[in-house]
Amino acid sequence: MRISVIGCGYLGAVHASAMAELGHEVIGIEVDERKIAALTAARPPFFEPGLPEILSSASASGRLRFSTDIADAANAEVHFIAVGTPQTTGTYAADLSYVDAAFDALIPHLADGALIVGKSTVPVGTAARLAGRLAERAPHASLAWNPEFLREGFAVKDTLQPDRLVYGVGDDRAASVLDQVYRAAIEAGTPRIVTDYATAELVKVSANAFLATKISFINAMSEIADATGADVTALADALGHDARIGRRFLNAGIGFGGGCLPKDIRGFIARAEELGRGESLNFLKEVDAINLRQRQRVADLAVEALGGSVFRRKITVLGVTFKPDSDDVRDSPALDVAVQLKGLGADVVVTDPEGIENARLRHPQLAYTSSTTEALRDAELVVLATEWREYRALDPHEVGRFVAARRIIDGRNVLDPVQWRAAGWQLRGLGRP
Numbered sequence: 127m128r129i130s131v132i133g134c135g136y137l138g139a140v141h142a143s144a145m146a147e148l149g150h151e152v153i154g155i156e157v158d159e160r161k162i163a164a165l166t167a168a169r170p171p172f173f174e175p176g177l178p179e180i181l182s183s184a185s186a187s188g189r190l191r192f193s194t195d196i197a198d199a200a201n202a203e204v205h206f207i208a209v210g211t212p213q214t215t216g217t218y219a220a221d222l223s224y225v226d227a228a229f230d231a232l233i234p235h236l237a238d239g240a241l242i243v244g245k246s247t248v249p250v251g252t253a254a255r256l257a258g259r260l261a262e263r264a265p266h267a268s269l270a271w272n273p274e275f276l277r278e279g280f281a282v283k284d285t286l287q288p289d290r291l292v293y294g295v296g297d298d299r300a301a302s303v304l305d306q307v308y309r310a311a312i313e314a315g316t317p318r319i320v321t322d323y324a325t326a327e328l329v330k331v332s333a334n335a336f337l338a339t340k341i342s343f344i345n346a347m348s349e350i351a352d353a354t355g356a357d358v359t360a361l362a363d364a365l366g367h368d369a370r371i372g373r374r375f376l377n378a379g380i381g382f383g384g385g386c387l388p389k390d391i392r393g394f395i396a397r398a399e400e401l402g403r404g405e406s407l408n409f410l411k412e413v414d415a416i417n418l419r420q421r422q423r424v425a426d427l428a429v430e431a432l433g434g435s436v437f438r439r440k441i442t443v444l445g446v447t448f449k450p451d452s453d454d455v456r457d458s459p460a461l462d463v464a465v466q467l468k469g470l471g472a473d474v475v476v477t478d479p480e481g482i483e484n485a486r487l488r489h490p491q492l493a494y495t496s497s498t499t500e501a502l503r504d505a506e507l508v509v510l511a512t513e514w515r516e517y518r519a520l521d522p523h524e525v526g527r528f529v530a531a532r533r534i535i536d537g538r539n540v541l542d543p544v545q546w547r548a549a550g551w552q553l554r555g556l557g558r559p
């Protein structure tokens with residue numbers, strides 16, 4: 127099919143490349159000229175495992191092009207809207223200005239029978255509002271909402287082999303067009319749920335709300351574990367054996383961040399309040415509060431580990447991205463902790479395999495180095511903040527050769543305390559004795 131993808135960020139660039147990889151003819155539209163120049167040269171403008179490979183094979187096939195001009199999308203039968211919906215400054219609500227702008231810009235270029243497909247995460251009610259606008263201004267076109275569930279770090283696999291497809295549609299034709307787009311996944315047996323707009327929008331935000339709640343639940347348990355000497359990782363393992371609960375997303379630590387979970391639960395709270403149903407989602411405020419408390423707990427542990435003050439003490443922060451296998455530092459708990467410690471007067475050095483450039487743009491006041499050994503040199507305290515594979519695999523004896531004092535806070539509960547303590551380290555985790 128002929129497809130356009132409007133917005134080529136973490137979501138859109140992967141979606142465009144994956145659609146071309148599946149055999150569709152795709153044009154990616156993006157206002158940022160630097161991103162378009164990189165994508166046109168088959169260079170991903172951000173780090174995502176597997177993306178370089180599909181971007182170059184799709185570009186080489188001639189099925190994938192990029193442009194800054196939305197008029198170049200006119201030929202497409204299906205238009206995916208994949209622009210951002212960040213948190214609005216000063217409120218909890220999602221900022222829909224990019225969605226509205228993309229939608230309005232597209233309308234004059236819609237061919238007869240074209241289908242617009244929203245992928246961006248939006249407050250429930252947005253699709254119905256946009257469908258109304260489309261019916262007035264371009265009645266020859268239609269709208270579907272098809273939320274995206276990809277995880278950064280696994281985005282290519284999640285797009286090519288999704289665990290489910292959700293179509294929010296206003297008519298049957300939209301569903302059959304989407305079936306053609308996703309034919310490969312459907313033939314592979316991917317479950318597909320065809321529903322109304324509101325349900326499709328809600329599936330997305332409630333999935334993220336559920337995941338955030340699961341993480342904050344285990345982090346709350348980690349606070350109780352700290353107060354009682356229990357071990358939250360053993361607790362999570364035991365809970366996880368109950369198939370109704372499951373072990374995934376029960377890793378206690380510094381908490382969730384990124385461009386999705388934090389702003390999506392806030393946007394959801396704001397939307398429920400607009401709907402006069404604020405009390406239904408009041409618990410998400412607590413989920414948010416528990417999550418933010420984790421960052422504070424790590425900073426407090428650092429102060430405690432250094433005897434009451436971090437002022438002028440050298441602290442190494444391992445990891446700055448919001449999770450491993452990503453260069454994304456949006457609302458990153460790791461970056462937040464580094465900034466807090468710096469604010470307390472610590473001499474903070476941050477290292478990360480992929481996130482330094484993005485972190486430096488936001489917080490130039492921190493010291494960065496791409497070399498782990500350089501970062502560790504003379505550290506009086508090490509904080510493991512993002513569980514990159516290389517940090518999980520660190521050898522306590524080897525690391526001990528570089529630091530000034532063997533103290534470590536395992537902010538992700540991924541190190542083996544027995545092994546580290548045997549090597550002479552003072553190790554603190556979150557909710558672990």
Ligand code: UGA
Pocket residue numbers: 247274275276277278279334337341374375376377378379380381382383384385386387390448449
């Ligand atoms: C999340 C969802 O998982 C995706 O399904 C969704 O499509 C995406 O948001 C989105 O809305 O676009 P993502 O933001 O890539 O994906 O990251 P997650 O893997 O969900 O991790 C989010 C945060 O939770 C990370 O900071 C991670 O370190 C943290 N986390 C995760 C924990 O602290 N504990 C866990 O057990 C799991």
